Amino acid sequence: MIPRGSKPANEYSNPNLLLGVFPTLFPYGFGALEDSSRPVQINFREHVRYLLSYGDRRFEEHYSFIFVLFNILQRRTACFHAQLMTSRPYFQQSAQLLETLSSEDVATALLNISKASYSKVSDERINTLMKHIKVVGGHVMGSAYSRSALRTKIHSLCFNLGLPSLFVTINPADIHSPVALYFAGVDLDLDRVLPEVLRTSYECSQIIATHPVATAKFFNCLIKSILKCLVLGGVLGPTKA
Known part of the structure; x- marks a missing residue:
């Protein structure tokens, strides 16, 4: 199962690749990405998104899984658009x-x-x-x-x-937000957040650092809420862009 050898492994249409690279994440050797034997085929990107949303958070909390998959997605995107570019007639010159x-x-x-x-x-x-x-x-x-x-x-x-009438920079502090901790799995009652139930700054930073997907969900939720309340038919009224 775990690949060995002097030649690089093919990352395309190779369902055993990630099973061998991350045996602790796939302990039973099942659930591979791009498995052709699966009755319903799942897009690679959507499958990665699903794995990172696992309830036990083992994929999210793994120290290298998210980086390896992100690099694979980057290379595939680059190869796809390079193939498109080289197929154009003007590329011959x-x-x-x-x-x-x-x-x-x-x-x-x-x-x-x-x-x-x-x-x-x-x-x-x-x-x-x-x-x-x-x-x-x-x-x-x-x-x-x-x-x-x-x-x-x-x-x-x-x-x-024309130039924007309002220029705003939004930089949410996730390590100080109880909502980010809630997304990270901390048992909090967001309707009754008390100082004594919150963690220390070090503990909050540690939780946020080990839950990158939860942090991204927090950021996405916050920005969407701000845009909905202030921009999209909200306080600022209709906008052109």
Whole structure:
């Protein structure tokens, strides 16, 4: 069950991969992701979401499971959009240009970038490579290019609708919120939260750190409530964006 060998394991259509990587999470060797023998096929992303919502929280509290699965999702997204890009007719010209690149050219460009002396027009081949990386990276969640794509959308809204009339930064302190502790499984009566039933700051920080999914649910619930009460037909009235 546990894979061994000098060759990397295939992560596509390999239901035994995670069973072998995390034997303590799948002690009976069942419940694999992308198992073709399952009568009803489940999407990989939705299956991960289901596992992270398990009642016993063993997947959520595992020290590496969530990071390994997130990395797999990132790579799959990058590969999918790279495949789409390479299937476009215009990519043939870029491919011919990229074929002339050598490892020394890339190393030189990286050295120039690290020295902040890289010019955008210094090498057309490097510019083409960076352009394609940016296009693919813009679809990968958590990447620098995805954040850049979001900033571009914000700038587009400003150009189209004008500057925002109200700019608010919301940064909820999850380690001080009883709601976050409730999502993390702490037995609390949210209608009657008393100081003596709350944990110490260290205990709260420890609980929040070991329950990343609960923290994400708390953040999502809080932001949705704020948008619903203040923006979406709430105090601030109708908005354009």
